[in-house]
Amino acid sequence: MDYVKLINCMRCGMCLPACPTYKETFLETASPRGRVALIRKLQEGELDQSERLLEYLSLCLDCQACASACPCGVNAGELVAEFTCERKGGEGLSFMEELILRRLLPHPDRLEAALAPMRLYQRTGLQKLVRKLGVMKLFPEPLERMEGLLPNLPARPLRQTIAEVTPARGEERGTVAFFLGCVMSLVFSEASRATVRLLSELGYRVVTPRNQVCCGAPNMLSGDLAGLKEAVRTNVAVFGGIEADFIVTDCGGCGAELKHYGHHLEGDPEAAAFSAKVRDISQVLALHREELRAKLKPLPVTVTYHDPCHIAHCQGIRREPRDLLRLIPGVEYRELEAADACCGSAGTYNIAKPEMADRILTRKIATIRATGAELLVTGNPGCLLQLRKGLAEQLPGVGIVHVTELLARSLDGAA
Amino acid sequence: MEQSFINELKTIVGEQYTLTDRESLAVYGYDSTPELESRPGVVLLPGSPPEVARIMALCHGAGISVTPRGSGTNLSGGSLSGGGVVVQTSRMNRIVEVDEENLTATVEPGVITSALHREVEGRGLFYPPDPGSMNISTMGGNVAENSGGLRGLKYGVTADYVMGLTTVLADGELLRTGGKAVKDVAGYSLNPLLVSSEGTLGFFTAITVKLIPKPRAKITMLAHFPELNQAALAVSAIIAAKVIPATLEFLDKVTIKCVEDYSHVGLPLDVDAVLLIEVDGHPAVVAEEAASVEEICKRHRCSFFQTAKDADEALKLATARRTALSALARLKPTTILEDATVPRSCIAPMLQVIQETARKYNLTIGTFGHAGDGNLHPTCLTDERDKDEIARAHAAFDEIFDAAIAMGGTITGEHGVGLAKKRYLPRLVGESGIKVMRGIKNAFDPKGILNPGKVF
Ligand SMILES: Cc1cc2nc3c(=O)[nH]c(=O)nc-3n(C[C@H](O)[C@H](O)[C@H](O)COP(=O)(O)OP(=O)(O)OC[C@H]3O[C@@H](n4cnc5c(N)ncnc54)[C@H](O)[C@@H]3O)c2cc1C
Ligand code: SF4
Ligand code: SF4
Numbered sequence: 001m002d003y004v005k006l007i008n009c010m011r012c013g014m015c016l017p018a019c020p021t022y023k024e025t026f027l028e029t030a031s032p033r034g035r036v037a038l039i040r041k042l043q044e045g046e047l048d049q050s051e052r053l054l055e056y057l058s059l060c061l062d063c064q065a066c067a068s069a070c071p072c073g074v075n076a077g078e079l080v081a082e083f084t085c086e087r088k089g090g091e092g093l094s095f096m097e098e099l100i101l102r103r104l105l106p107h108p109d110r111l112e113a114a115l116a117p118m119r120l121y122q123r124t125g126l127q128k129l130v131r132k133l134g135v136m137k138l139f140p141e142p143l144e145r146m147e148g149l150l151p152n153l154p155a156r157p158l159r160q161t162i163a164e165v166t167p168a169r170g171e172e173r174g175t176v177a178f179f180l181g182c183v184m185s186l187v188f189s190e191a192s193r194a195t196v197r198l199l200s201e202l203g204y205r206v207v208t209p210r211n212q213v214c215c216g217a218p219n220m221l222s223g224d225l226a227g228l229k230e231a232v233r234t235n236v237a238v239f240g241g242i243e244a245d246f247i248v249t250d251c252g253g254c255g256a257e258l259k260h261y262g263h264h265l266e267g268d269p270e271a272a273a274f275s276a277k278v279r280d281i282s283q284v285l286a287l288h289r290e291e292l293r294a295k296l297k298p299l300p301v302t303v304t305y306h307d308p309c310h311i312a313h314c315q316g317i318r319r320e321p322r323d324l325l326r327l328i329p330g331v332e333y334r335e336l337e338a339a340d341a342c343c344g345s346a347g348t349y350n351i352a353k354p355e356m357a358d359r360i361l362t363r364k365i366a367t368i369r370a371t372g373a374e375l376l377v378t379g380n381p382g383c384l385l386q387l388r389k390g391l392a393e394q395l396p397g398v399g400i401v402h403v404t405e406l407l408a409r410s411l412d413g414a415a
Numbered sequence: 416m417e418q419s420f421i422n423e424l425k426t427i428v429g430e431q432y433t434l435t436d437r438e439s440l441a442v443y444g445y446d447s448t449p450e451l452e453s454r455p456g457v458v459l460l461p462g463s464p465p466e467v468a469r470i471m472a473l474c475h476g477a478g479i480s481v482t483p484r485g486s487g488t489n490l491s492g493g494s495l496s497g498g499g500v501v502v503q504t505s506r507m508n509r510i511v512e513v514d515e516e517n518l519t520a521t522v523e524p525g526v527i528t529s530a531l532h533r534e535v536e537g538r539g540l541f542y543p544p545d546p547g548s549m550n551i552s553t554m555g556g557n558v559a560e561n562s563g564g565l566r567g568l569k570y571g572v573t574a575d576y577v578m579g580l581t582t583v584l585a586d587g588e589l590l591r592t593g594g595k596a597v598k599d600v601a602g603y604s605l606n607p608l609l610v611s612s613e614g615t616l617g618f619f620t621a622i623t624v625k626l627i628p629k630p631r632a633k634i635t636m637l638a639h640f641p642e643l644n645q646a647a648l649a650v651s652a653i654i655a656a657k658v659i660p661a662t663l664e665f666l667d668k669v670t671i672k673c674v675e676d677y678s679h680v681g682l683p684l685d686v687d688a689v690l691l692i693e694v695d696g697h698p699a700v701v702a703e704e705a706a707s708v709e710e711i712c713k714r715h716r717c718s719f720f721q722t723a724k725d726a727d728e729a730l731k732l733a734t735a736r737r738t739a740l741s742a743l744a745r746l747k748p749t750t751i752l753e754d755a756t757v758p759r760s761c762i763a764p765m766l767q768v769i770q771e772t773a774r775k776y777n778l779t780i781g782t783f784g785h786a787g788d789g790n791l792h793p794t795c796l797t798d799e800r801d802k803d804e805i806a807r808a809h810a811a812f813d814e815i816f817d818a819a820i821a822m823g824g825t826i827t828g829e830h831g832v833g834l835a836k837k838r839y840l841p842r843l844v845g846e847s848g849i850k851v852m853r854g855i856k857n858a859f860d861p862k863g864i865l866n867p868g869k870v871f
Contacts, residue, residue, distance in 0.1 A: 007799070011447050013488045013551045017527065026489070026505035027439070028458060034442040039439050053438050071677045071741035267587040 006040040009033060009074045018069035020342045020360045029056045029307075032066035032076030039083050049087070057084065061349055061354060062221075063342035063360050064313035081378055085223040102227060106213050106234070108159055108182070123299060149386060151187065158189035159210060166196050166206040173203035176284065177244035177277075179235075179258060181251030182214050184382035191384075191401070194408035195250040195281050201295060201411065202288050204245075209238050215254040221347055233265050236274045247274065250281040250404055252310035252380030259315065281404055282379060286320035289327060294405055297413030298330035303406070304373040305333075306364070306387065307340035308380035319404050328410045334371040341367075345386035361390045363379075369395055376400045416498075419476055421650040424459060427469045432460040432506070443501050446487035446494045448835055449749050450799060455482070455501040462622035464523070464581070465803070471618060472587025474500055474864060481585075482616040482866045485525065485553030489560055490752055491833025493613050495867055502618070504555050510534050511621065517595045519578060521623045524555025531624075543570035543661075544604035546829070548735045550671040555619050561611035563829035565733065567793045568787030570659045570694075572829065574610040576624045582609060582617035585860040590617060608855065610761040613831050614866035616859040630695035633661070635704040635729035638712040639686045639719040643667065643770075646688035647763035649715035650786045653692075654759060656711060658704045663787030664736050665762075669796075670783040673742040678735040686718060690786065691736050693729070739783045740794065743814070747796035751808050754836075755819040756828030759789040768818045769793045790828035817841070832870045840871055 011114050015032040016022050022031040029038065035057060041047040060080040067075035159180055176199055184192045199206050216231035235258075237248055249255045255278060262272035285292060303325055311317045318340070344360035346349055364387070368376055376391065376398055378384060384400060391398050401409075425433045434440070435457050444454040458480075461467050480499030487494050487851040504525035511521040513535055520535055520542065528549040535542050545554055545564035547664050552562065557582070563572040579593035592605040609616055638753070640646035650663060655742070666674065666682075666689050675682040682689060692706040709720055723729035729796075744750045757765045766782065769791070773780040784791035791813060795808040816826050818841050841849055849871050859865070 004748065006747040008744065009752050010449065010741060010748070011487075012444055012741040013447055013548070014738070014741050016486060017550050021459075024501070026444040031438050037442045037445065038438060047438060047441055050438065052436055056438055072744040073677070073739035259634075369565075399639055 001039070001041070003043060005035055005079060006043065006264050008072055009036040009040075009070075009076075010072055013074065013152070014070075014071055015066040015069045015074075018063060018065040018198070018310070020063060020065065020344070020363075021356060023363070024356065024359045028205040030059055031266045032070070032121070034075075035060055035076050035080050036074060039079060054087075057289040057352060061309075061342050061346035061360075062347060063309035065309065065340065065342065068340070073360040075189040076208060081221070085220060085225070089224065090265045098321060102224075104229065106227070108157075108185075108213060108292070111392055132262070151385070153187060154189045155333070156189075158192050159208075161189075162196065162208050164208060164210060166208070168201050168205045169201050169400045170202045171203055172205055174245040175205045175207060175243060176248045177239050177242045177245045177253075178206050178208040179212060179215070179239075179247055179249040179254055179278075180208065181249055181254040181381065183385075184251045185255075188381055188384060191405045192250055194402070194404040195248070198281075198285060198292075198377075198407055198411070199248065199405055202291060207242050207244065207378065209242070212238050215251075215257040215358070217347070219254055220257070228264060232261050232271060236261060236265070236268075236271050239272055239274060244277065246279045247277045248279050248281055248284055250379065250402065252308040252315070252368070253382060255280045256314035280315060280317055280379070281370060282311075282317060282320040282324055285324055285404075285407070289323065293327050296328050296407070299410045299413075300330040301375050302332040302334060302371075302373045303375045303377050304336045304368060305339060306336060306343060306368075306376060306378040308378055308382060309340070309346070311379050312340040321377070324403060324407060325377060328406065330408055331410075334373050336371055337367045343383050343386050343390070345382035347382065350386055357386070361386060362394065365390045365394045369396065375406070377403055377406055379403050419504060420473075420479070421457055424457065424470065427466055427473070428459050428461045432462070434458040434460075435801045443484070443487075443503075444495065446484075446489055446492065446682070448490050448492040448495075448833070449751050450805075451492040451495060451834055453495045453497045455496040455815045456498045458501045459504050460506050464507065467502065467507075467618055467620050468583045468587050468589065470500070471585065474863065475586045477499065478862060478864065478866045481522075481618070483555065483559065483618050485556030485559075485837070486527075488548045488552050489556060489829045489833065490754070491599065491613075491827070491835040491865070493560065493561075493679040493833035494556075495834065496866075497868065498862075499867075503552055507620070512594065513538060513540070513626075515540070518626045519572065519581075519595050519623050519773050520626055521621060522554050524553060524558075524619045524622060526554045528552050528557055535626055536629055538628050540626040542576065542624060542626055544573045545790065546577060547740065548683070549737075554622050554624075558610050558619055558622055558678050559612060560613050560831040561829065563785065563788070563790060565664060565719045565785065566693075567785055567790070567829075568663050569659045574607055577606055577610050577622065578625050579621075579623035580606060581607055581617055581621035582619050584617050585862060586864050591760075593623070595623060610748060611831065613833060613869050614854060615869050618865070619750055627722050632698040632701045633693060633695040633729065635662075635695075635700055635732055636692045636705060636708060636722075637682075637725040637732055638692065639683045640688045640712075640716070641686050641718050642691070642716065643687040643766060644715070644763055645715040646690055647766050647786070649690065649712050649717070650762055651760055651788075652711045652715065653708055654757060654787065656707055658694070658707055658851050660692050660704070660708065660787060661695045662691060662733070663785070664691040664783070665689075665786035665791070666691070666736065666739060666783045667766075667781055669746075669779065669781030670739050670743060670794075673745050673781070674735050674739050676745055677738055677742045679734045680798075680857045681730045682735065685718065691732055693733070722798060736783075743796060747798050749797045749799040749805075750794050751812070752792050752793060752794040753812055753815065753828040754790070754830040755790075755815055755824065756790045756826075757819050757822045757824035757852065759787065761822045761824065762786055762789060762791070763791075765791060765819065765824070769815060772811045773812050776811040778804070778808055778811055779809070785828070788828070816864055832871060837869075837871060
């Protein structure tokens with residue numbers, strides 16, 4: 001790791017109030033400043049790679065709120081992720097990691113097939129029974145938590161059912177390539193359907209290649225650099241063949257990762273060109289505010305918006321989603337306090353570090369309660385899963401949807 | 416530190432809040448001061464004032480030192496402890512009371528400064544001290560360092576607002592000083608003595624501060640100056656014209672560029688200096704003062720004068736200014752920030768001295784600061800790995816401080832002496848000054864266990 005990146009931290013502490021884990025613990029070891037110092041002292045030989053040190057670092061959500069707060073340009077979250085990634089170096093992936101990263105994610109068909117029993121399980125009513133009997137309590141906790149997070153899965157993943165080419169409605173203004181994202185396609189296919197529909201309504205021809213693969217973020221998190229590069233190459237090749245104005249995604253996590261492709265394959269002009277075309281859906285929709293406004297029908301509802309870390313901190317997109325919500329006639333928009341504070345989802349963090357994730361989630365739900373809004377809107381599948389669970393447990397009655405779902409409802413004029 | 420002693424500490428604050436592992440001790444070995452580090456023996460995070468009293472009593476008995484710590488944002492090494500107990504106040508963060516009848520607020524020491532702002536401003540009240548670090552620093556740290564802020568010119572510093580303190584003395588006993596009575600002349604004034612004591616006289620566990628009504632109106636302005644000297648003269652002229660802005664902040668070219676890189680608020684990159692000016696108070700007066708500030712700036716050849724169009728824009732400008740110090744660290748990894756303060760009529764000559772010294776020692780020094788109260792922050796941008804450069808930086812600051820003292824100024828306007836400026840203190844206060852201070856320290860802490868080695 002680049003030593004200069006570490007000594008650039010001048011320890012001013014400006015990042016402390018932004019860090020969710022510091023806010024919960026008040027521990028320097030759980031702050032961005034402390035994390036940078038731990039890695040630095042490790043490199044300087046003052047500390048060694050103790051279990052405890054790794055444990056401290058693993059409490060970081062990689063939400064990058066610290067990066068937004070740091071005037072010196074230090075990104076503690078990224079440094080921790082980079083450190084973890086370098087340390088693991090793709091060596092010694094666990095059996096589960098190997099299975100998921102190498103055998104499932106690069107092959108959407110297999111991934112989807114793997115989840116089929118889950119759907120069956122949900123649809124036969126087995127899930128209800130299991131939940132009622134508390135059978136999950138018999139399994140190791142992570143599995144139980146995973147089970148609790150999953151909403152009802154759609155009958156079939158979007159990747160299998162969406163047309164490769166969705167024509168533009170009315171006059172065609174251009175082409176966008178749609179990047180599906182595993183979780184969006186598997187779990188939130190309705191939101192992604194709405195995304196495609198909105199693009200088409202605005203005159204875009206939408207191309208959704210079937211042979212795209214996972215964005216690679218899970219590989220990155222596990223230090224599986226080889227797997228990451230493989231994913232990047234595949235996607236760059238797949239999308240390179242499409243003459244698209246933009247490559248659009250409605251998954252904040254994928255968007256952040258895709259925008260890094262140029263960096264992952266340094267010196268590869270095609271990867272750089274790919275990244276340059278990537279847009280979050282809210283960015284594209286915001287280009288066409290007035291046309292959208294003309295199409296939207298009233299929805300009398302009070303809404304608030306949660307900034308996903310991967311959209312606000314990693315991509316710097318904050319205004320567009322809010323502007324879009326305000327476009328909808330009848331919507332009363334209420335700003336959420338600390339809207340860009342992490343919800344605790346953070347990839348698989350909520351499974352790996354359930355206690356901290358719950359504390360962060362509870363704080364988030366409290367801010368949502370304070371707005372009095374009836375509906376929470378956000379733009380990333382991880383947040384949708386985590387917040388859906390949090391709302392169900394702590395604030396039932398408040399619904400949650402993806403930005404594009406709400407816009408699509410407004411197109412239909414039905415809440 | 417003996418295990419049996421640590422075990423006793425654990426019974427006070429709990430296992431979870433007693434940190435003894437190497438990793439924790441390593442990261443509690445620094446604060447925001449560059450170059451200084453020193454590991455504590457143990458770190459405690461008590462949850463309530465009585466726990467602090469018990470910790471003090473225990474440590475006093477054992478003759479072990481205690482260093483209070485808020486958020487560790489001080490710039491003088493004040494919260495570093497060599498081997499002793501560090502007590503972090505962050506968990507004691509309750510706003511105990513806002514007394515609207517007496518216009519006071521009482522807080523625990525770990526309350527973050529801006530949290531108090533939010534709480535009282537929601538009720539139409541105002542707590543003016545607002546250090547650049549207000550979103551991080553604690554009230555305990557502010558009192559201990561007598562922190563100033565961007566509003567210091569018109570409203571004064573922390574000391575001007577502290578009305579009452581509950582302090583745990585070195586032996587664990589409680590000392591109450593001051594209170595809610597506006598007037599109080601009974602005996603020696605201990606409050607002002609405790610304010611700016613840098614954790615060496617006692618451990619604050621409750622702080623009562625004065626509140627004032629929230630100003631009804633505010634105008635934020637930004638003036639661009641192609642010449643540094645003209646900006647400095649404009650500062651003196653504004654004050655000479657009997658306009659006292661709430662904020663009168665100065666940023667030089669180096670600082671402007673770094674701040675703009677981070678904040679993108681639209682600061683000019685082609686001028687030598689900007690002044691950020693805020694006037695507040697009665698709407699009619701505010702309008703009048705803003706007009707006269709504009710006239711004075713224009714007279715001093717400001718090339719552009721901008722008035723923030725709304726609260727949002729004003730907040731953006733002020734927030735950008737708050738990031739100045741950290742933003743400067745973009746250029747070089749180690750920023751040595753100093754706190755030289757002169758009578759405000761001497762700002763122009765002081766800026767000249769800083770520039771000349773930087774040139775003489777071949778250093779990059781960015782300067783920003785609370786120009787209105789003469790409190791400048793010449794900040795030397797260095798790389799700690801370059802020992803020669805560091806040595807030159809220290810030599811340069813030696814000269815800068817001497818110049819400040821010669822102009823009737825001081826070696827620190829708000830950051831405190833701590834470890835970083837110990838060696839300059841005798842130059843300023845003389846032998847008699849040090850003798851009196853030692854006597855006071857002895858009266859409070861005869862065993863010398865409270866934050867030893869700081870100040871003198
Ligand atoms: C980016 C930046 C900007 C800054 N801007 C300003 C500014 O504009 N004005 C200004 O004045 N300062 C400024 N500072 C300096 C610093 O923020 C202040 O000194 C602040 O008051 C320190 O608060 P803290 O909670 O971090 O205290 P710490 O740094 O933890 O401690 C400071 C001192 O207070 C003592 N202390 C802490 N709590 C207690 C207690 N309960 N009882 C007794 N002693 C205690 C400690 O022992 C130590 O000596 C800035 C610092 C940074 C990094
Ligand atoms: S990471 Fe940035 S904000 Fe945090 S202490 Fe370091 S320099 Fe300051
Ligand atoms: S990435 Fe998030 S959790 Fe990690 S240090 Fe930064 S703010 Fe804290």
